[in-house]
Every structure is written in C-alpha cells, then in structure tokens.
Amino acid sequence: MGGPESRVNGTINVRTVILDFETYYDKEYSLRKMTPVEYILDPRFENILCAVKEGWPSNQPTYYVDGADFGDWVKDAKLDQCVVISYNALFDMCILAWRYGVVPKLMVDMLGVARAMLGYRMRSLALKEVARHLQLQAKGDTVHNVIGMNREAIKAAGLWQAYANYSMGDADICAGAYDLLVRSGKFPMSELFVLDMVLRCAIQPRFRLDQNLLCQHLGEVRAKKEMLLAQAMLIGADAGKSDLMSNDKFAALLRGHGCEPPTKVSPRTGLTTYAFAKTDKAFIELEEHPNPAVQILVAARAGHKSTLEESRCERLLKISQLTWPGNEQGLMPIPLGYGRAHTHRLGGEWKLNLQNLPRGGNLRRALIAPPGHTVLTIDSAQIEARITAWLCGQDDLVQAFADGEDVYSSFASEIFGYPVGKKTHPKERFMGKTSILGLGFQVGGEKFANTIEVQSVLQLGTEIPMPLEEAIRIVQLYRRKYSKISGTWSQLQTLGIPVLAGNGGSYSLGPCVFEKGAVSLPSGLKLYYDDLHQETGERGMQWVFSYGREFQKLYGGKLLENIVQALARIAVMDAAVRIQRRIALAMQVHDELVYIVPNHLVETVRQIVMEEMCRRPAWAPELPLAAEVGVGLSYGDAK
DNA sequence: GTGCGGGGCGCG
DNA sequence: AAAGCGCGCCCCGCAC
Numbered sequence: 001m002g003g004p005e006s007r008v009n010g011t012i013n014v015r016t017v018i019l020d021f022e023t024y025y026d027k028e029y030s031l032r033k034m035t036p037v038e039y040i041l042d043p044r045f046e047n048i049l050c051a052v053k054e055g056w057p058s059n060q061p062t063y064y065v066d067g068a069d070f071g072d073w074v075k076d077a078k079l080d081q082c083v084v085i086s087y088n089a090l091f092d093m094c095i096l097a098w099r100y101g102v103v104p105k106l107m108v109d110m111l112g113v114a115r116a117m118l119g120y121r122m123r124s125l126a127l128k129e130v131a132r133h134l135q136l137q138a139k140g141d142t143v144h145n146v147i148g149m150n151r152e153a154i155k156a157a158g159l160w161q162a163y164a165n166y167s168m169g170d171a172d173i174c175a176g177a178y179d180l181l182v183r184s185g186k187f188p189m190s191e192l193f194v195l196d197m198v199l200r201c202a203i204q205p206r207f208r209l210d211q212n213l214l215c216q217h218l219g220e221v222r223a224k225k226e227m228l229l230a231q232a233m234l235i236g237a238d239a240g241k242s243d244l245m246s247n248d249k250f251a252a253l254l255r256g257h258g259c260e261p262p263t264k265v266s267p268r269t270g271l272t273t274y275a276f277a278k279t280d281k282a283f284i285e286l287e288e289h290p291n292p293a294v295q296i297l298v299a300a301r302a303g304h305k306s307t308l309e310e311s312r313c314e315r316l317l318k319i320s321q322l323t324w325p326g327n328e329q330g331l332m333p334i335p336l337g338y339g340r341a342h343t344h345r346l347g348g349e350w351k352l353n354l355q356n357l358p359r360g361g362n363l364r365r366a367l368i369a370p371p372g373h374t375v376l377t378i379d380s381a382q383i384e385a386r387i388t389a390w391l392c393g394q395d396d397l398v399q400a401f402a403d404g405e406d407v408y409s410s411f412a413s414e415i416f417g418y419p420v421g422k423k424t425h426p427k428e429r430f431m432g433k434t435s436i437l438g439l440g441f442q443v444g445g446e447k448f449a450n451t452i453e454v455q456s457v458l459q460l461g462t463e464i465p466m467p468l469e470e471a472i473r474i475v476q477l478y479r480r481k482y483s484k485i486s487g488t489w490s491q492l493q494t495l496g497i498p499v500l501a502g503n504g505g506s507y508s509l510g511p512c513v514f515e516k517g518a519v520s521l522p523s524g525l526k527l528y529y530d531d532l533h534q535e536t537g538e539r540g541m542q543w544v545f546s547y548g549r550e551f552q553k554l555y556g557g558k559l560l561e562n563i564v565q566a567l568a569r570i571a572v573m574d575a576a577v578r579i580q581r582r583i584a585l586a587m588q589v590h591d592e593l594v595y596i597v598p599n600h601l602v603e604t605v606r607q608i609v610m611e612e613m614c615r616r617p618a619w620a621p622e623l624p625l626a627a628e629v630g631v632g633l634s635y636g637d638a639k
Numbered sequence: 640g641t642g643c644g645g646g647g648c649g650c651g
Numbered sequence: 652a653a654a655g656c657g658c659g660c661c662c663c664g665c666a667c
Contacts, residue, residue, distance in 0.1 A: 246663060247646080268645065277647055307661050308649055341657055345651085353659040356650035384651090443655050451655085542654080553654075561656050565651095590651045590657085 014105065016055040016083040018178065020171040021092050022048045022163065026148040035350040036091050037202075037333055040098060041322045047099070048151045049164055051171035055085070055178065062168040062175075067151055074100045087111050087127050087174045089199055090335060090349055097203045098324040106192065107199045109338060110177050113187050116339030120528035120547055127173055136176040188524030193577045195338050197585050198346060202333040206586040206596040207375075209320035209332045210366045210634070217362040218313045225303060225310070232300040235293045244304045247274045250297070257293045259286065278302055279454045308356075312363055315352055332367065334587045342547060343565040344525055346588060355589045357635075364636030369596050374631050375638040376602060378609040380575075380591045381626040382407070383568045388440045390623045391510045391564065394484040402624035408433040414481065415474055427464055430456060435478055440485050442557020445472035489556030497543050497554060501532040511619040512563055519563060522619035523570045527562055529554060571625070575612040582608055587635075594635065602631060 024046035025031065031039055039045065047067035054060055065073045079102045086092035089109030096102045114122075114130050122129060131137075146154055146163060154160050181187050229241060236256055237243035243253055251261040251274055262282030264275040275282045286298045320330045334354055340347025348355060357363045369375045385407070389397035400407050412420040412432030420428040434452060443451070449471035456464035479486040492509070499507040502516035511522040518526040531546040532554065543554040568591060576585050576593050583605055587594040593613070597605045606629050613627035632638035 242663085245661095248664090266645080273646075279648090305646095305662090306648055311661065312649095337659095340659085343657060345657060347657090348659050351660070353650080356648085356659070358649060438655060441655050442653080444653065447655065537654095540652085555654055557654070558656065565657060568651095592651080 013057065014081070014083055015057065015078075016085060016178075017077070017079060017104075018053040018055055018085045018171050018175045019092050019096075020051040020086060020167055020174060021095050022050070022167045023095075024048060024150050031091075035319075035352070036094060037319055037322065037335075037350060040091075040094050041324050045099070046150050047095070048146075048154065049167060051164070051167040053168075053171045053175045055175050062171050064164045064168055071100065074102055079104050081105055083108060085110060085174060085178050087170070087177075090202055093199060093203050094333075101325065103200075103204060107196050107203070108178070108182065108192060109195055109199060110174050110181070112195050112198075112338035113181050114177065115337075116191070116344060116525060117181055117187060119339065120342070121530050123549055127170055130177060131173040134177055134180050136173050136180075190574070190577070191523060191525060193580070194573045197573075197577060197580050198336045198338050198588070201585060201587055202335045202349070204584065205331040205333040206370075206584070207332040207334065207367050207635070208370050209316055209330055210368050211317065211320050211330065213362060213366045214313055214317045214320065217366070218310065218317065221309045221313065228300040228303040231296050235296060237297070237300070241304060244297075244301045247276060250274075250276065250301055253297055254286075254294060257291055257297070259289060259291060259294045262286070276301065278305075278458075279450075281450065281453060284454070284457065308358065309361070309363065312352075312357070316363065316366065319352075329370070336588060343527065343562055343569060344521075344523075345565065345569050345590060354587065361636065365634045367635035368633060372599055374597050374599055374602050375633065375635050376595045376597045376605055376609070377630045377635070377638045378593050378595075378613050379628045379630070380568070380572055380613055381628055382436075383571065383591050383625065384564050385436050385440065386623060386625065387564045387567050387571075387620075388485060388560070389482075390620060391567070392482075392485045392488040392560075394482050397482060398622070398624065401626070404626070408436055411435055411478070411481075414477060427456070427460065427462075430460055431464065431474075435474060439475060439478040440482070440557075441561040442486075442489055442555065443475070445475045448475055485560075488560055491556070492559045493556035496559060497532070497556070500529045500545075500554075501534075501543070509563065510567075512567075519566075521566055521570060522617070523574075525566075527566050567620075571617050571620075572613075574617065575609075575615065578612045578615075579609055594638075606631075 024044065029042060029044045047070055049064050049067050050070055051062060051064045053062040079096065082104055083106045084093070084104035085108040087110045089107050089111070093104070093107050096104070111125060114125050118130065118133060119125060122133060146159065149157065154163055229244070232244060233240065236253055239249065243249045254261045262275040262280065263272050264280060265271070266273045277283060283298070286294055289295055289298070316332070320332060323330065335349035335352055337347040337349045346355070347353070382401070386401050389401065397407065400410060406422050409420045409422055409429050409432055412425065412428040415431060416428055420432065422429055431452060434455065438448065438451060445468055449466040449468050452464055452466040452471070456462060496507045496509065496514055499505050499514040500517065500519070507514040513520040517530055517532070518528050520526055529545040532543060534541045535544050544551045545554050572591055572593065576588065579585070579593070583595055583597065585593060586596045593609065595605060595609070610627055610629060614625045616623050616625060630638040
C-alpha cells in the first residue's frame with residue numbers, strides 16, 4: 001500500500017474517498033449560466049445524490065448516498081481526516097464545505113491533475129474524454145436527461161437507479177484516473193500539496209469585499225462611460241455603443257470626419273486589419289488629430305474598449321452578496337485554476353480572473369482583510385530575470401543580483417554611457433528594466449522599439465522616442481554583454497529542440513532534462529512539446545508544436561522563456577507550500593503570494609514569508625533570490 | 640441561440 | 652539569421 005495517501009503529513013492510514021455530486025439544474029438555474037459559487041449558494045440548490053467510492057484502504061464497490069441522507073452520512077464519514085478526490089473539486093468540495101461544513105484533510109482535483117498531465121494533447125477534458133484516453137471502461141448507464149427534475153421527480157419517473165448507476169460510473173472513472181495518474185506516482189506528491197493549497201483559496205476564503213467601495217466605483221465607471229458616449233453621439237455615433245465597439249462601424253465614423261483609419265497586418269492571420277488598439281502607435285497619434293471630433297471619438301472608443309472595470313465590479317458585487325452558513329459576512333472566495341498554463345502557472349476560474357486586477361485601482365482596494373487582520377503580500381523580486389541569468393550561466397549578472405545591485409539601472413548605465421540612478425533617472429531606468437525583462441527572450445529591434453514607445457506612454461506618462469537603429473544598438477549591446485544568455489538560445493535551437501523533436505540525442509539545461517516531446521522539470525511535472533516538427537513559415541523553416549487545439553511556434557528564446565517561467569512557478573509555489581504549515585495562502589498572482597494575517601502576528605509572518613521566499617531551491621543552490629513584503633488594510637494598499 | 644476565432648486589454 | 656511569453660474575459664462578427 002504505497003499510495004500517497006499513506007504518507008500525507010507523515011501519518012499513515014489516511015483513508016481516500018472519491019465523491020461525485022449530482023445536483024438539480026434546469027434551463028435557467030444551471031452551471032452553463034452561472035458560476036459554481038452562485039449555483040451552490042442559490043436557494044434552488046438540491047443535492048440529488050452523491051456517488052462514493054472508498055478507494056483505500058478498503059476497496060468496496062462504489063455506492064451512492066441519497067441527497068436527503070447525505071447530512072447524516074457525512075457526520076459519520078470523518079472526511080476531515082481523509083483524502084477526498086473528485087473530478088472538478090472546485091465544485092464538489094465547495095458543496096462539502098459550504099453546504100455540509102466539512103473540509104477534507106487533503107483535497108485532490110482530478111480535473112486539475114488531468115489539465116497538468118494531459119491538457120496539452122486533449123481537445124476537451126470532459127470526464128468521458130479522459131476516460132477514453134486512459135482506456136477506462138465507463139460502467140454506468142448512458143446519460144439520462146434529468147433537466148428540471150428534482151430528487152422526487154427522478155424517483156417518480158423511474159429513473160432513480162439508472163441515474164445512480166450513471167453517477168457511480170463517473171466516480172469509478174475518477175477512481176481509475178486517480179490510480180493511473182496519482183497512485184502510480186506519475187503525478188508528483190509535492191504537487192498534491194500545491195493543488196490542495198490552491199483549492200483552499202476558494203473553499204476556505206479569507207478575503208472580504210468592501211461592498212460600499214464596489215458600488216461607488218461601479219457608479220463612477222458607468223458615469224464616465226456614459227459621458228464619453230454622449231459626446232460621441234453628438235458627432236455621429238447614432239447607434240450608440242456599438243459604433244465605438246465595432247471596428248467597421250468605428251472606421252466608418254472616422255471616415256465621416258475625414259480621417260482615414262490606420263491599418264496594420266494581423267500577426268495572427270497575416271491579413272490587414274484596423275490598428276485601433278491602444279498599443280498601436282498610429283492609433284495613439286489620433287489622440288492629437290487636428291479634427292477635435294476625431295479626438296473625441298478616439299477617446300470614447302478607448303474608454304469603452306476596456307470593459308474590465310465594469311464587468312469585474314459587477315461580478316465581485318454579485319459574489320459579495322452571497323452568504324452561506326458560517327459566512328454571514330461576505331467573504332470572497334479566490335478561485336484559482338491549477339495547471340491552467342502550459343508552464344503550469346495558475347489561471348482563473350468561475351469566469352473570474354483575480355490575477356489581472358488593475359494596479360492601483362479600486363478593485364484591488366475592494367479586497368479587504370476582516371477586522372483585526374491585515375493583508376500581507378510577498379513578491380519574489382525579479383525572479384524570472386534571476387533564474388534566466390542563473391540557468392544560462394551568466395555569472396556576472398547572477399553576482400550582481402546576489403550583491404543586491406539594481407541591475408536595471410546598471411544596464412541603463414551601459415546603454416547611455418553615464419551612471420543611472422533609480423530615483424534620478426526614471427526614463428533611463430525604465431529602458432534598462434524593459435531590456436532586462438524582454439531582451440533575455442530574444443525580443444528583436446522592431447518589437448523592442450515599439451514596446452519602449454508605447455509602454456513609456458502607458459507606464460511613465462511620457463513618450464520615449466525610439467528610432468529603429470537605436471533599438472537595434474541596444475538589442476546588440478544586450479546580446480553581446482550577456483553572451484551566455486544569447487548563447488543559450490542558440491544551444492536550445494540547435495541542440496535542445498531537436499532532442500524534443502525526437503532525434504534520439506540527449507540535452508539538459510540546469511535541472512531540466514530534455515526528452516522526446518517534453519522537458520522534465522525539477523517538480524516532477526513536464527513541459528510538453530507534442531508533435532514538434534519543422535514547417536516552412538514566412539521566415540523559412542521553423543519549429544512548431546501542438547498544444548491543445550492549436551499549433552505554436554518554438555524557437556530558442558521562447559523555449560528559454562517557457563522554462564524560466566515554469567521554474568519560477570515551482571520556486572514560488574514550493575515556498576508557499578512550506579509557508580502553508582504556518583499560515584494558509586489566501587491568493588497568488590504568479591510571483592506574489594498573499595496572506596490574511598491577524599494584526600498581532602504581522603511581524604512574525606513577515607519573517608517567515610521572507611525567509612521562505614528567499615530560500616534557495618534544492619535544485620538551484622546558487623540562485624540568489626530576493627523578496628519584498630507589503631502590508632495594508634486591503635490588497636490594493638499592501639504595496 | 641450557440642460556438643468559435645479574432646482583436647483588445649488587464650496582469651505577471 | 653531572426654522570432655516576447657504566459658494567461659482569462661469581454662465584445663464583435665460569422666457560421667451553423
């Protein structure tokens with residue numbers, strides 16, 4: 001009996017239980033139309049039945065519990081001492097926690113596991129598809145249409161046993177997947193703790209929402225949009241919002257005012273399209289068009305294209321108004337998706353991405369700590385740049401990081417030929433920062449010039465002109481100064497990628513071992529490059545690989561970026577797992593961990609998180625890490 | 640009505 | 652030789 005369940009927290013005899021809830025739904029009240037949190041806390045919620053398989057130590061046949069009896073069953077089941085497994089745990093475990101007040105000792109989401117291990121090659125991760133892929137026999141009956149039928153209606157229609165069989169079949173598939181992917185040891189044990197920790201951010205929420213602030217903010221955002229729209233309607237936007245949102249209508253409107261709309265070639269399709277984005281230089285220039293009507297239209301379009309502030313505010317308000325037993329105070333679950341990204345970064349869930357809230361905005365300020373508590377953030381400083389330098393053997397840069405040097409300023413000094421200070425030369429330092437963060441991944445002169453010109457306006461509020469020749473000079477300066485980094489791109493291109501394509505050779509980079517179709521990471525997970533082959537592109541032969549539904553290009557710089565991002569994710573989440581023994585994670589934004597801390601423990605927690613975030617990983621003992629802590633009453637204030 | 644791809648925008 | 656990357660959500664337009 002060597003499954004991971006027997007080693008959880010060093011104890012033995014931890015039972016495993018696989019669960020699958022079947023719940024009432026109809027045309028309107030459905031997960032197709034609502035998020036799980038809204039669905040589970042709705043008055044129409046009804047637990048019809050729950051299929052149960054006790055996987056270890058007993059291996060009894062799967063059974064089911066009538067929803068009416070589930071409360072009694074759960075009282076005896078001692079799930080708080082079990083490993084509980086389900087497919088889409090963010091649904092089943094929220095039901096357990098919010099409807100029945102039980103949180104398992106360890107939660108395993110087989111959907112998350114499947115995403116991390118199979119997502120790269122499967123079009124759909126529906127349970128049935130995973131079953132087929134793993135060659136697990138579905139034993140249950142075929143799907144029955146029980147839409148709009150509650151427990152009694154299903155029984156009355158004579159469908160009860162068939163429905164239970166169907167549900168038990170799903171639980172069996174989930175159990176089979178757990179055996180094949182987890183108990184087999186293929187999915188690393190350490191990642192089980194990451195998975196559980198991520199689930200708890202939603203299932204055991206710690207943040208609260210400031211409803212007053214959200215209401216006020218929503219009003220302001222709407223008023224601002226209405227004003228912009230009213231101005232635009234005075235000068236021809238008769239159809240209202242759609243004249244601003246639709247490219248064709250907006251283009252016609254511009255032409256009506258004697259302005260020929262700028263165009264560009266789409267990088268995705270290669271076709272000509274309108275250049276109407278705020279990162280298109282030609283569009284930005286229209287802000288100062290001689291015709292004031294054009295200026296008004298451009299401002300109105302830009303003001304309407306970002307719908308994030310309004311829609312996110314609405315969604316947060318909606319969730320903040322839900323309550324459940326044990327939560328009468330508007331706690332905010334943080335839904336994070338395990339294994340969402342190719343590089344194993346987390347992503348969002350529930351139509352809600354809390355990893356891209358605008359910086360310095362009211363949405364971040366609306367995420368608050370409960371009374372007597374503080375929001376504490378810890379940010380791993382320049383972690384990707386540090387890992388890049390270390391992985392490529394760029395020892396002078398590693399040493400500069402280790403010495404606490406401001407490397408952005410240092411590189412800016414090289415660009416300009418005079419000493420650059422963090423405070424005294426903000427423009428120069430911005431260029432140094434943009435170089436260090438982008439040029440390590442093979443950004444070219446043209447893209448670099450555009451990034452500088454556009455981002456200087458957006459980030460500094462003043463444009464830094466960047467002629468192509470100057471951009472090329474800086475790119476070359478970087479590639480010569482950090483020749484170990486640019487050399488690594490070449491190595492990856494000529495040696496690493498062919499190994500991934502299956503030429504039979506071997507290659508490794510730091511702790512990463514290359515094999516056919518994948519790079520093995522020190523976490524035990526893999527970065528997949530499926531069906532990697534060469535194709536003739538606009539730049540001659542290029543490597544492409546298949547990921548989910550699409551093909552992507554692969555080249556040295558991009559592969560380096562993927563690996564660096566994957567390693568950064570491992571370092572940050574391993575730190576979070578160590579910290580979890582002392583304090584539970586509330587939220588994560590890639591290189592930043594967020595905690596809700598009782599006020600009197602702030603200094604204690606500050607020391608713990610600093611120590612763990614700066615601890616060098618076992619797979620990178622020479623990697624110098626650094627971190628910054630922020631505290632505040634809200635997420636927005638903790639900077 | 641629904642699904643999907645493209646463009647756009649926010650974050651790291 | 653050269654090639655920014657990783658997400659999720661919103662809206663539009665089009666196909667079915």
